[in-house]
Amino acid sequence: MRLKAGIFVSALTRRVFADGGMAAVEKHGAEEAGAIFVRIRHRDGSESLAAPAPQTAFDTDHPDGRLFELRKSRVPELEISEAIAREARFDSDIWVVEIETDSPETYLDFGDS
Template identity: 35%
Template sequence: MRVKSEIWVLAYLRRCQAEAVPAVIVRRGDAAAGAIFICVDLLDGTVSLYGPAPAGFVGGETERRWVRCLGVGPVGSAEARTYLARQREFDPDLWIIEIEDRAGRHFLGEDAVEG
């Protein structure tokens, strides 16, 4: 059984806080099962965007897995905003979390598939 989205988000915000990295909920989604997107602002006009891995990733049924949404490197913030707007049209229950970290750390550990 997967942890509810709201509980996962609150734990993630605490993780960022422990690392002294600013993190905010930009959009609050469904508390139980909303998809979560993590936007890492590199503070240079670019961001790295992580979202739910597609179905079929090992462990994806019980643990959250993450993939980069827009290629392997950072993209412009406008491109990320456009992508997230399209995702909101598809899934109005999604969460958007934004963190600011010049080093580009996402704090998703081994659950992030960098591929």
């Protein structure tokens, strides 16, 4: 059974805080199954955007996991803001979580590209 979006977001933010990092919920989405987008802030001032991986990236042995893909990598903040705004217009139930890290793979599972 797949974790509810709200529980996943809560666990993600707690893990980041436990490691001494910063995490914040920028947009609260649907508690049960909202798509989760992660805005990753890097120390050099750039940002990356992790988005839900397409269905084809899921392992048939573990279909309930949450996989992400890196949609944008180390770009200016404005590019991430615009991408998130487009997603929110398409789906108003999305979550946007902001974390500060240079190693997002510590907190997120990325599908094979």
